[in-house]
Amino acid sequence: MTDQAQLHQQLVDRMMANGSLRTESWARVAEAVPRHEFLRGGFFRRAADTTVTAWEAVHEGDDGWLESCYADESLVTQIAGTIVPEDIRGRITREPTSSSTMPSLVLRMLEDLQVEDGHQVLEVGTGTGYSTALLCARLGAGNVTSVEYDERVASRARAALGHLGTYPALVVGDGLLGHGAGGPYDRIIATCGVRAVPTAWVEQTRPGGLILAAVGGWLGSSELARLMVHEDGTASGPLLGGGVSFMLARPQLPPPLGLLPDLAEGKERETGTGADVLADWTSRFVVQLAVPGAQRVTLRRDGRIEDVLVDVETGSWAAVWWDGGRWLVRQAGPDALWDRVEEQSSRWCAAGAPLLEEFTVTVTPEGQALHW
Structure with missing residues (x-):
């Protein structure tokens, strides 16, 4: 056995042993595709x-x-x-x-996608082409369409797949729009993060089909959602847990922060909700729902650490810091960002601080909603 073959087999064996690779069918696929x-x-x-x-x-x-x-x-x-x-x-x-992406996460997602023989799959985010090749090995290249935003990335993936004799339908374009010409699909999977599941994906998926994507935002917390598409053109399903993290789709990246506002201005008060809600993955996900346009910056100012939320579009901001036994906040702008954070955190805590696996995602023609 060559060094490459041995390393490859060891990776598959480790994933099987630690439970990140759970089925024999996908283990055979993993063994067939050299990363x-x-x-x-x-x-x-x-x-x-x-x-x-x-x-x-x-x-x-x-x-x-x-x-x-x-x-x-x-x-x-x-x-x-x-x-x-x-x-x-x-x-x-x-x-x-x-x-x-790390192979164990790629394969976990492919298993969570619950594909069956003959399924037509749209992959959003070709990347290197490794996950595309895994899908092709399982379903056949004729059943796989993959969309990549970056033409240079797509070209490299096409060459790597071709070197292995694998020729799925590869498209360069905005994956948030899907690829209607290849639909309808039985499954859609995204290998990039999204702030909201696009309605185009729902429209291009057969009723009863599944969409799997990491839903997150500009505060950097995200989670896998698996949605079933319904006859009425809506989709819904749970977050799956596990705390996955993907780079956001490029059209959904946050705007540049530019110059920070004058943090000496604004109204200052005590708050019962400290910046620790931004440190924990789950509570940060909850906070993100309340202030979807906010970005976070951590600064050392006046001898203390301040966590600052800035909404570039509205010009609103909030700075929070620990002051010898209490949390203080100073905020300004048309939206009181920290008021929203406090309200959302209080509602979540009052409900017993449910885990992300207890959240449901719903997508309608009007957009996406998450609730617990």
Whole structure:
């Protein structure tokens, strides 16, 4: 057995042993698709000896390249929307914009999708093409359509899939619009995060079909939702739990913060809801529903740490900090952001602080709603 084959088998065995890969049928699929074929362009590794988040390129043949391809971890494949490993010799400090998701999460999602033989599947977010290849190995390439927003990313995925002799329908475009020409679909799966499940996906899915996507927002908490499409053109279903995290679809990325407001202005008062609600994954998800247009910044100011929420569109903001035994908030703008946070957190706590698995997502032609 070659080093590559051994590493590949070890990855599958680990996923089966720890329960992240749960079915024999998908285990056979995982064994059939070599992940390294989709990472020949390299990836970015977080630099260890720096005080800021920096990335350095790892190229095919470098020490650790093959081992990382078969580690159960996500690997960044693009930075700042255009920069790939072959563009870099050294380090870069910009934000990641594309990655190869950790195999255990990819396979968990594919199992949660509950596909059956003959199903037509739309994948939103081709990425490297690894998850696309897994779908093709399970259903046949003729049953798989995949949409990728970034033309350069799509081209690399097409080449990798072609190298393996796999030819699904690959489309370059805005996946939030789906791909009506290939529908209707039995299943839609998104490998990017969305702030809300698009109504186009519901319209392009057969009644009884399923949509699987990570629903989240600009405060960085997200969760998998699995929705069934109904005869009346609506869809509903639960959050599945597990705290998954995906990069948001590019058209839904937050606007630049620009200059921060003058945090010395605004009305100051005591609050019973502290910034710790922003630290916990579940409570942050709940808060996010109340202030969907807000982004978070953490600052050191006047000798203290302040958590600041800023809504660029409305100009509203709220700064919260701990002041020797009590929480204080100062806020300004047309929307009292922290008032909304307090109200939402109080309602959630009064209901017994239900877990995200107890939430239901509903999508109608008017939009998306979440409730517990």
